[in-house]
Amino acid sequence: xxxxxxxxxxxxxxxxxxxxxxxxxxxxxxxxxxxxxxxxxxxxxxxxxxxxxxxxxxxxxxxxxxxxxxxxxxxxxxxxxxxxxxxxxxxxxxxxxxxxxxxxxxxxxxxxxxxxxxxxxxxxxxxxxxxxxxxx
Amino acid sequence: xxxxxxxxxxxxxxxxxxxxxxxxxxxxxxxxxxxxxxxxxxxxxxxxxxxxxxxxxxxxxxxxxxxxxxxxxxxxxxxxxxxxxxxxxxxxxxxxxxxxxxxxxxxxxxxxxxxxxxxxxxxxxxxxxxxxxxxxxxxxxxxxxxxxxxxxxxxxxxxxxxxxxxxxxxxxxxxxxxxxxxxxxxxxxxxxxxxxxxxxxxxxxxxxxxxxxxxxxxxxxxxxxxxxxxxxxxxxxxxxxxxxxxxxxxxxxxxxxxxxxxxxxxxxxxxxxxxxxxxxxxxxxxxxxxxxxxxxxxxxxxxxxxxxxxxxxxxxxxxxxxxxxxxxxxxxxxxxxxxxxxxxxxxxxxxxxxxxxxxxxxxxxxxxxxxxxxxxxxxxxxxxxxxxxxxxxxxxxxxxxxxxxxxxxxxxxxxxxxxxxxxxxxxxxxxxxxxxxxxxxxxxxxxxxxxxxxx
Ligand code: SF4
Numbered sequence: 001x002x003x004x005x006x007x008x009x010x011x012x013x014x015x016x017x018x019x020x021x022x023x024x025x026x027x028x029x030x031x032x033x034x035x036x037x038x039x040x041x042x043x044x045x046x047x048x049x050x051x052x053x054x055x056x057x058x059x060x061x062x063x064x065x066x067x068x069x070x071x072x073x074x075x076x077x078x079x080x081x082x083x084x085x086x087x088x089x090x091x092x093x094x095x096x097x098x099x100x101x102x103x104x105x106x107x108x109x110x111x112x113x114x115x116x117x118x119x120x121x122x123x124x125x126x127x128x129x130x131x132x133x134x135x136x
Numbered sequence: 137x138x139x140x141x142x143x144x145x146x147x148x149x150x151x152x153x154x155x156x157x158x159x160x161x162x163x164x165x166x167x168x169x170x171x172x173x174x175x176x177x178x179x180x181x182x183x184x185x186x187x188x189x190x191x192x193x194x195x196x197x198x199x200x201x202x203x204x205x206x207x208x209x210x211x212x213x214x215x216x217x218x219x220x221x222x223x224x225x226x227x228x229x230x231x232x233x234x235x236x237x238x239x240x241x242x243x244x245x246x247x248x249x250x251x252x253x254x255x256x257x258x259x260x261x262x263x264x265x266x267x268x269x270x271x272x273x274x275x276x277x278x279x280x281x282x283x284x285x286x287x288x289x290x291x292x293x294x295x296x297x298x299x300x301x302x303x304x305x306x307x308x309x310x311x312x313x314x315x316x317x318x319x320x321x322x323x324x325x326x327x328x329x330x331x332x333x334x335x336x337x338x339x340x341x342x343x344x345x346x347x348x349x350x351x352x353x354x355x356x357x358x359x360x361x362x363x364x365x366x367x368x369x370x371x372x373x374x375x376x377x378x379x380x381x382x383x384x385x386x387x388x389x390x391x392x393x394x395x396x397x398x399x400x401x402x403x404x405x406x407x408x409x410x411x412x413x414x415x416x417x418x419x420x421x422x423x424x425x426x427x428x429x430x431x432x433x434x435x436x437x438x439x440x441x442x443x444x445x446x447x448x449x450x451x452x453x454x455x456x457x458x459x460x461x462x463x464x465x466x467x468x469x470x471x472x473x474x475x476x477x478x479x480x481x482x483x484x485x486x487x488x489x490x491x492x493x494x495x496x497x498x499x500x501x502x503x504x505x506x507x508x509x510x511x512x513x514x515x516x517x518x519x520x521x522x523x524x525x526x527x528x529x530x531x532x533x534x535x536x537x538x539x540x541x542x543x544x545x546x547x548x549x550x551x552x553x554x555x556x557x558x559x560x561x562x563x564x565x566x567x568x569x570x571x572x573x574x575x576x577x578x579x580x581x582x583x584x585x586x587x588x589x590x591x
Contacts, residue, residue: 007344007345009327009328009344009399010398011292011295011394011395012292012295012296012394013295014174014175014176014294014295014296014298017148017149017176017295017296017298018175018176018179019179021148021176021177021179021180021183022179022183023183023186023509023510024485024488024510024511024512025510060491060493061492061493070328072292072328072329072330072331072333073328073329074328075327075328075341078327078328078344080328083489084488084489085488085512088488088489088490088491088492089492091491091492092491093468093471093472093490093491093493093494095463095466095468095469095472096400096402097462097463097464097469098260098261098264098402098403098462098463098466099256099257099260099449099462099463099466099467099468099469100256100257100258100260100261100397100398100402100466100468101257101398101468101490101491101494102398102399102400103257103394103398104344104345104394104395104398104399105344105345105398105399105400121488121512122512122515124492125487125488125492125495125512125515125516126515126516128492128495128496129495129496129499129516131200131516133200
């Protein structure tokens with residue numbers, strides 16, 4: 001299947017902020033943050049249907065999220081995942097000796113992952129530190 | 137009779153809106169209505185009604201489950217863990233009041249910890265640039281009353297600070313800006329056409345990560361030199377148009393955000409923005425401001441600068457003097473190099489907002505979360521201690537993004553038995569003094585303390 005290389009940024013959105021203040025375990029948070037916005041042209045190139053799942057891979061990991069058309073225009077070549085648990089699975093911790101990780105402007109590859117499941121917040125975070133017991 | 141409380145502060149974003157009205161139930165335990173706040177602030181206040189909020193500390197058991205324990209046990213465990221650690225890291229403080237930030241300073245000093253706040257993953261690079269180049273800034277009232285060119289560089293207030301544009305920067309009619317938006321030229325610089333860019337008169341859709349070149353081009357044009365036909369994906373004539381608008385303005389205001397601090401160059405994007413602001417002051421009046429994120433993330437910068445002389449990344453492990461060097465003493469760098477052996481997460485959520493690799497590193501050691509709610513950090517902690525919510529059931533001083541202090545109110549009665557951050561840190565400090573058989577000098581010196589109650 002096709003794969004596309006894009007430049008990833010992770011930023012705020014009001015949906016993300018509003019959901020976070022209801023609580024990160026609230027279903028709204030899952031809906032608001034487990035999405036990747038990219039230009040429809042790029043989606044076409046990689047054979048990605050809108051609202052289908054994709055695997056996003058960076059130099060330090062990968063995550064399954066839902067590809068959606070941009071809610072705010074994203075030019076070809078750029079992709080955006082709203083800040084939060086999903087984005088931070090792939091944000092490189094390199095800081096250029098300033099203390100601040102590379103939250104925006106890191107290379108990723110994106111490929112269709114129609115049959116993969118998007119993991120929940122606890123599964124991702126507890127899973128990463130070896131505490132996930134399943135359930136939820 | 138439900139009671140309407142006015143002039144309430146919203147404890148979410150750096151706009152720190154203080155014109156919120158909250159309708160509170162008869163017994164002072166439930167929020168019924170929230171007026172004036174944006175959707176994020178409204179959700180925050182209603183979330184405080186949640187009947188499942190934790191009221192007792194919870195300790196991780198050998199089988200992985202969490203068990204409720206008393207506050208005394210939690211304080212004792214925290215004090216002992218901090219004292220046993222060689223180099224603990226105490227991190228967070230985006231969302232608490234200045235009283236809590238000041239109280240933690242003594243705990244950090246006593247335990248030889250590294251004390252850091254969310255600035256290190258947010259506007260820390262802006263501090264680095266300010267150390268190099270100064271901070272020609274102003275307050276938000278000046279923007280409202282005077283600014284006729286407003287630049288949003290790498291920030292999207294329509295989403296991150298929803299009422300910023302209506303309270304301070306675009307729409308309000310000020311003393312010298314009585315036509316409001318009609319009188320202002322709005323410039324947005326962002327690789328996406330954000331909802332803020334849609335409000336702008338000029339939008340530079342620059343190539344992501346090339347902000348430095350674009351700042352450079354503006355400075356070059358201002359000084360009367362030629363530039364290439366295209367810089368950072370923006371056309372020469374557009375750059376000249378923007379530079380001319382800034383030069384002719386009566387008051388230029390530049391706001392910048394994560395589009396500058398989180399990308400390549402970090403602090404250098406900010407120091408050239410500050411240089412641009414300084415240049416502009418040869419022709420007109422210009423000012424620059426960081427779009428600080430949380431309602432009181434400017435607070436630790438203020439409080440700890442007064443206490444230790446440094447705003448963030450403060451290494452107190454030497455015992456006799458503080459040291460700050462963000463590439464070395466920042467939370468993420470310390471975590472990635474495995475240099476800390478105990479992690480305390482206060483009023484933030486490192487579990488969700490740190491790169492997951494850094495979370496995995498700090499999780500190898502004792503991990504304590506001090507937070508009013510369940511969050512990712514609390515769900516991977518060894519110990520979760522609940523506290524009152526600043527701005528909702530605990531009052532206190534907060535610093536807005538322009539470093540203006542605002543007194544926030546408590547609108548709800550706190551959960552019974554749950555301490556504020558300040559009280560909790562004072563308890564931990566006192567316990568540490570007992571364990572090390574030293575005088576709790578700080579508590580004795582504190583005149584308006586809440587804990588321990590003076591007799
Ligand atoms: S703009 Fe910020 S401070 Fe104001 S109500 Fe919204 S979240 Fe609260």
